[in-house]
Amino acid sequence: MxxxxxxxxxxxxxxxxxxxxxxxxxxxxxxxxxxxxxxxxxxxxxxxxxxxxxxxxxxxxxxxxxxxxxxxxxxxxxxxxxxxxxxxxxxxxxxxxxxxxxxxxxxxxxxxxxxxxxxxxxxxxxxxxxxxxxxxxxxxxxxxxxxxxxxxxxxxxxxxxxxxxxxxxxxxxxxxxxxxxxxxxxxxxxxxxxxxxxxxxxxxxxxxxxxxxxxxxxxxxxxxxxxxxxxxxxxxxxxxxxxxxxxxLMQYHPTGIVLPKSLRRKPVPEVVRAAGAELLNSEMKPFVDALTTRRKVCDAIVNECQQGRCVTTEDGRKGVWLDTPAIDQKQGAGHTAQSFPAFYREMLELGHDITRQLVLVYPLAHYSxxxxxxxxxxxxxxxxxxxxxxxxxxxxxxxxxxxxxxxxxxxxxxxxxxxxxxxxxxxxxxxxxxxx
Ligand SMILES: Cc1cc2nc3c(=O)[nH]c(=O)nc-3n(C[C@H](O)[C@H](O)[C@H](O)COP(=O)(O)OP(=O)(O)OC[C@H]3O[C@@H](n4cnc5c(N)ncnc54)[C@H](O)[C@@H]3O)c2cc1C
CATH class of the missing domain: 3.50.50.60 (FAD/NAD(P)-binding domain)
Known part of the structure; x- marks a missing residue:
């Protein structure tokens, strides 16, 4: 269940x-x-x-x-x-x-x-x-x-x-x-x-x-x-x-949260991508198979940012979009809240409804x-x-x-x-x- x-x-x-x-x-x-x-x-x-x-x-x-x-x-x-x-x-x-x-x-x-x-x-x-x-x-x-x-x-x-x-x-x-x-x-x-x-x-x-x-x-x-x-x-x-x-030798997690600021340095669980959230650049285009290995996804995100196809925050942080609203579009309404309740609720409490709004992400030092x-x-x-x-x-x-x-x-x-x-x-x- x-x-x-x-x-x-x-x-x-x-x-x-x-x-x-x-x-x-x-x-x-x-x-x-x-x-x-x-x-x-x-x-x-x-x-x-x-x-x-x-x-x-x-x-x-x-x-x-x-x-x-x-x-x-x-x-x-x-x-x-x-x-x-x-x-x-x-x-x-x-x-x-x-x-x-x-x-x-x-x-x-x-x-x-x-x-x-x-x-x-x-x-x-x-x-x-x-x-x-x-x-x-x-x-x-x-x-x-x-x-x-x-x-x-x-x-x-x-x-x-x-x-x-x-x-x-x-x-x-x-x-x-x-x-x-x-x-x-x-x-x-x-x-x-x-x-x-x-x-x-x-x-x-x-x-x-x-x-x-x-x-x-x-x-x-x-x-x-x-x-x-x-x-x-x-x-x-x-x-x-x-x-x-x-x-x-560190491993980077591809989807560290950039905004909201208070969750910066927290990774979005990878199963969120597996459920259908694509990574999109600033032109709203997918640029990598979101389910390849972490290193390849990280390299692709860094490359998009180096090519200028990223979003820059007010405090100068770069990021690409994680299309979380796509999950419910693909899997049916309510899937996000059912499958990722802690993440969904934590973001909602900060005024960010991930079933409607994309999440800005960038690779994050994660694992030795x-x-x-x-x-x-x-x-x-x-x-x-x-x-x-x-x-x-x-x-x-x-x-x-x-x-x-x-x-x-x-x-x-x-x-x-x-x-x-x-x-x-x-x-x-x-x-x-x-x-x-
Ligand atoms: C947000 C997040 C999500 C993750 N999600 C997953 C996941 O879904 N699946 C997965 O497989 N992995 C995941 N990981 C990675 C995984 O959680 C860790 O790699 C793993 O739990 C490490 O376990 P550990 O017992 O080796 O060390 P830890 O759990 O880090 O424990 C180390 C302990 O050593 C203590 N310690 C350190 N130095 C000293 C010292 N000098 N003296 C006394 N005590 C000391 C610390 O206080 C701590 O108690 C995630 C990591 C993070 C941060």
Whole structure:
């Protein structure tokens, strides 16, 4: 069922209320950095094997990209779809620069991952008994499962319950500043942001699930009192001696909102284009197949703007039109409000009826393609240090398909939790250990 407009509201209106306290010299078996999807999946798996699982996150539990994800997750669960098609689409989008072993794991684990999410209470939209599957750029067939157009929010509501029930010790507003490998364990330097106190923790294994690089224009609020910035996962890994690949390689989302100004930097979900919204230049002519891969759509938009076939706002921003009114014209009145209720309502509240007015869009820095090198067991090049999710390199190559990140974080987050727990069982923090 497509959720009715009135029923679509945040599944997480209340913060889950985790701990903000920490004690010096806290010892854990597995320490997870980040409370997004990768961190939660890892914490769950690790906690099935070991008791002392700690999750640190620099903001509130829900302050993650995962909680903001809109469109959905890919899995080849449709009758005519196959894992090999999903694999081929992913490699083609990534221009074969992907690590094919990781892509094999990603695509062959997709269906199980959907089952696992459902076991945690996630409910994907259905049409009758079957999943509702949507198209997106670069997909050879519709393969996106969603929870309305607030998929990340709905999934994280269940993740919050899950890690609470698992007894994971979640510490919010705790920024990890450095990871220092010691003889037989890791020392981890942490700053609690609400009182400015510093702590040194010890752990047998670490999972970096800290998301991607944050572009400079989005880093406001991440400064530390001395003017430095909270490190991202790639910086933490590199400083600990792990290999990081292509740290500056970013993916751009083709349809970042330019107007209304207050929604600038927010992407219009790609499934909106799949539902029939064409991209038009200032001459109101289509100029690109709106459902090709993100990189190609971005290049076409930039080219139109360079050729002067774009719209310039009062404050000098350029953009092209996303023809959202075409959706209801093609699919029937009410389709937009039914299929994209959160986006429709958010725009309407700002006086912009997307069923009547076009949306001005331009590419937006969206996703870190570069990241920490991992192997099939999510091991980094430092023993005992694991990584999963957007912080890593390899799954997506040079361009990521929509829906493959949510899949990536749960597939590899779970593997990281299992592997880190096995490692910690074999190599616990030595009793009476001291830092070098
Ligand atoms: C608006 C939007 C819509 C999207 N829609 C989709 C979609 O429909 N489908 C899809 O597949 N992908 C989508 N994506 C991409 C996807 O959401 C992310 O790539 C993915 O959720 C990343 O998950 P993660 O667990 O790796 O990291 P995140 O969810 O970003 O979590 C990282 C965590 O690490 C913490 N952290 C970072 N540094 C530190 C530190 N030094 N100390 C302590 N904690 C730290 C952060 O606070 C956060 O809790 C979307 C992204 C955005 C922004």
């Amino acid at each position: 497509i959720p009715a407009l009135s029923r679509v509201q945040s599944a997480l209106s209340e913060p889950p209320g985790f701990n903000r306290h920490i004690e010096n010299a806290l010892v854990s078996d597995v320490l997870i950095i980040g409370s997004g999807g990768a961190g939660c999946a890892a914490a769950h798996e690790a906690s099935q094997r070991l008791g002392r699982v700690v999750m640190l996150t620099r903001g509130g539990f829900l302050e993650s990209k995962t909680a903001r994800a809109q469109g959905g997750i890919q899995a080849a669960v449709g009758d005519a779809d196959t894992t090999s098609r999903h694999f081929a689409d992913t490699m083609a989008a990534g221009e074969n620069a992907n690590d094919s072993e990781l892509v094999q794991i990603l695509t062959s684990s997709a269906s199980n991952t959907i089952d696992w999410l459902e076991q945690q209470g996630v409910r994907f939209d259905r049409e009758g008994a079957d999943y509702r599957l949507q198209a997106a750029g670069g997909l050879s067939m519709p393969r996106i499962l969603s929870c309305g157009d607030v998929s990340g929010n709905r999934i994280m509501a269940q993740m919050a319950e899950m890690v609470k029930n698992d007894g994971v010790r979640v510490v919010e507003h705790a920024a990890v500043l450095s990871i220092r490998p010691q003889r037989g364990f890791f020392a981890v330097d942490v700053l609690t942001l609400q009182d400015g106190a510093g702590y040194s923790l010890r752990t047998a294994a670490i999972i970096i699930a800290a998301g991607g690089v944050i572009p400079s224009e989005k880093r406001a609020g991440l400064e530390l009192p001395g003017g430095e910035q909270i490190p991202d996962g790639l910086q933490l890994a590199a400083a600990a001696g792990a290999e990081v690949v292509n740290p500056d 393609l570069g990241g920490i090198r991992i192997d099939a067991n999510t091991r980094t090049t430092v023993r005992g240090l694991f990584a999963a999710g957007e912080a890593t390199w390899g799954v997506h190559g040079k361009d990521r398909l929509m829906g493959n990140s949510l899949l990536d974080i749960f597939v590899f987050g779970r593997i990281a939790g299992q592997q880190a727990a096995c490692y910690a069982e074999k190599h616990p923090v030595p009793a009476g250990s001291t830092e070098r």
